[in-house]
Amino acid sequence: MNIEQIIVIGGSAGSFPVVNVFLSQIPRDFSVPIILCLHRLKNVRHGFAEALNLKTNIRVIEPRDKEQIKPNTVYLAPANYHLLVDYDHTFAYSIAEAVRYSRPSIDVLFTSAAWVFQDKVIGILLSGANTDGTDGMSAIYQKGGITIVQEPSTCTVETMTGSAVQNIPVQYILPPEKIIPTVISLTQKHF
Amino acid sequence: MVEDLPDSEVKYFAYQVKQNYGYDFENYAMSSLKRRLIRILSLYHLPSIEKLLEQIDKKKLDIEEVVRQITVNTTEFFRDPTTWQFIRSQLIPNLVHKPQIDIWHTACSTGEEVITMAILLAEANVLDKAYFWATDINDKVLEQAKKSEYHIRNWDLLMENYHAYQPLYPIERYCVKHSDKFFFHKSLLKNIVYQKFDLVKDVHTEKYDIVFCRNVLIYFNQQLQNQVVDKLANCTKPRSYLVIGSKETIMWCRASERYNVLSHKEKVYQLK
Numbered sequence: 531m532n533i534e535q536i537i538v539i540g541g542s543a544g545s546f547p548v549v550n551v552f553l554s555q556i557p558r559d560f561s562v563p564i565i566l567c568l569h570r571l572k573n574v575r576h577g578f579a580e581a582l583n584l585k586t587n588i589r590v591i592e593p594r595d596k597e598q599i600k601p602n603t604v605y606l607a608p609a610n611y612h613l614l615v616d617y618d619h620t621f622a623y624s625i626a627e628a629v630r631y632s633r634p635s636i637d638v639l640f641t642s643a644a645w646v647f648q649d650k651v652i653g654i655l656l657s658g659a660n661t662d663g664t665d666g667m668s669a670i671y672q673k674g675g676i677t678i679v680q681e682p683s684t685c686t687v688e689t690m691t692g693s694a695v696q697n698i699p700v701q702y703i704l705p706p707e708k709i710i711p712t713v714i715s716l717t718q719k720h721f
Numbered sequence: 722m723v724e725d726l727p728d729s730e731v732k733y734f735a736y737q738v739k740q741n742y743g744y745d746f747e748n749y750a751m752s753s754l755k756r757r758l759i760r761i762l763s764l765y766h767l768p769s770i771e772k773l774l775e776q777i778d779k780k781k782l783d784i785e786e787v788v789r790q791i792t793v794n795t796t797e798f799f800r801d802p803t804t805w806q807f808i809r810s811q812l813i814p815n816l817v818h819k820p821q822i823d824i825w826h827t828a829c830s831t832g833e834e835v836i837t838m839a840i841l842l843a844e845a846n847v848l849d850k851a852y853f854w855a856t857d858i859n860d861k862v863l864e865q866a867k868k869s870e871y872h873i874r875n876w877d878l879l880m881e882n883y884h885a886y887q888p889l890y891p892i893e894r895y896c897v898k899h900s901d902k903f904f905f906h907k908s909l910l911k912n913i914v915y916q917k918f919d920l921v922k923d924v925h926t927e928k929y930d931i932v933f934c935r936n937v938l939i940y941f942n943q944q945l946q947n948q949v950v951d952k953l954a955n956c957t958k959p960r961s962y963l964v965i966g967s968k969e970t971i972m973w974c975r976a977s978e979r980y981n982v983l984s985h986k987e988k989v990y991q992l993k
């Protein structure tokens with residue numbers, strides 16, 4: 531399966547409502563794979579994917595190790611493991627050290643996506659209380675991918691998005707309600 | 722700082738290390754391996770893979786230390802408490818009647834998983850007839866495991882997991898704290914043999930009642946997983962068990978046909 535584009539989304543404190551709205555507005559036939567990395571409580575292993583599932587038209591799953599990335603699917607990084615994508619378009623987990631106090635780390639996911647999918651990546655960074663995600667967005671930017679950041683003033687906690695906006699030339703700085711229309715126009719030809 | 726490495730550099734490193742030092746990382750999952758290598762370059766302040774290889778060649782860097790940095794060694798006592806509950810309630814009752822219980826921990830890192838299993842068997846009063854072969858690719862972690870002393874910073878996580886496991890006895894039955902360390906009693910550890918074993922290239926023919934292979938398959942690509950799980954199946958007694966990591970699966974492996982799934986969630990398999 532040829533992957534034309536891929537969306538990675540990172541968020542932390544305050545991002546859950548935005549993610550939920552995002553997923554509820556994704557059209558049923560939206561084919562571009564979406565990978566979500568959200569910081570959560572360590573031992574909340576189950577229930578999160580199910581909670582998201584309620585509000586979306588697309589399948590939300592926690593990928594298996596070495597599972598092939600497929601269209602029309604939302605993948606969710608589980609607690610306590612880093613989630614990476616690999617060159618054969620499979621997922622790979624790692625329990626390496628936390629990065630910026632985070633595991634899963636947005637930097638780890640975004641950077642691997644940038645390595646593998648280069649300029650086909652759309653990176654979206656949402657509300658959060660630490661600086662995870664900045665290096666990942668930078669990697670996406672350097673490979674020619676598209677960077678979208680939730681406008682810091684609209685974030686419950688703006689540390690994460692603020693850091694990204696300060697350190698890299700982000701292409702789109704958007705309030706939550708503009709994110710979906712922008713993503714849809716950026717992916718138009720692929721679904 | 723190096724932020725990216727061409728795949729060719731990563732492959733070149735793996736090739737050179739295989740030729741010269743006998744470690745085979747060629748079929749490790751690429752993105753993870755690359756991340757580790759970038760981390761190593763920054764750790765040792767080196768600008769390139771070429772320089773890294775040169776340092777190893779000139780013995781300025783110990784290859785064992787580099788291997789330790791490549792492999793991910795993070796581990797926990799009672800990691801995934803519900804898995805240990807499952808082992809306690811579903812596997813151990815089938816083992817207690819055996820004259821001898823043979824256990825292989827195939828990627829034991831610094832030994833936490835081995836001690837965890839020893840505590841389960843002590844709870845069941847069968848520790849004396851249990852024999853552990855605890856192996857890892859990396860000498861450095863094995864040295865640490867043999868000492869079986871742990872820094873106090875690991876204590877809170879141990880207690881959190883131990884509590885979640887709902888143990889029969891307080892942890893103090895098995896270990897003592899002393900200044901900034903804690904030590905496990907020798908009686909708990911007397912049947913554990915730590916030894917170097919590389920899952921990729923070493924060969925083994927003994928058979929075990931339980932084989933643990935947790936959180937190492939994730940670092941292998943599918944082809945290597947296939948090969949390693951074959952090896953594990955060949956080292957498992959009929960009707961005996963394989964336990965893998967909570968995010969791992971053997972479903973893509975040909976050897977999966979040789980197993981029944983005892984628990985999808987706890988990743989426990991039984992050889993047919």
Ligand SMILES: C[S@@+](CC[C@H](N)C(=O)[O-])C[C@H]1O[C@@H](n2cnc3c(N)ncnc32)[C@H](O)[C@@H]1O
Pocket residue numbers: 625792793794795796797800827828829830831834856857858859862918919920921934935936937966
């Ligand atoms: C993340 S630790 C897992 C420790 C423990 N099993 C757990 O789940 O907590 C992974 C271990 O696999 C070891 N390892 C990596 N490649 C290996 C190989 N080819 N053969 C044996 N062990 C290997 C590493 O040295 C490391 O100690």
